[in-house]
Amino acid sequence: MSAQIVEAVDSSLNTRGVAVLIEAEHTCMSMRGVKKHGVSTVTTQFSGVFRTQPNEQIRFLTLLRGAR
Numbered sequence: 001m002s003a004q005i006v007e008a009v010d011s012s013l014n015t016r017g018v019a020v021l022i023e024a025e026h027t028c029m030s031m032r033g034v035k036k037h038g039v040s041t042v043t044t045q046f047s048g049v050f051r052t053q054p055n056e057q058i059r060f061l062t063l064l065r066g067a068r
Helices: 002-013 027-031 054-067
Strands: 019-025 040-046
Touching: 002 019, 002 040, 019 054
Parallel strands: none
Antiparallel strands: 019 040
């Protein structure tokens, strides 16, 4: 899903780069089976300058941590 979001934003807006971070809870883990609540998965996807310049990835992730 994160790759699809990056592709949609990038192609629609013709950006220099797109960074997406998704944190989601797997309901299959919390509703059935092991019934462990609070289990989440984090995915990231980068394009353009966020892919080619690691310092831009770090900047993006640092800004996200500050927002929490």
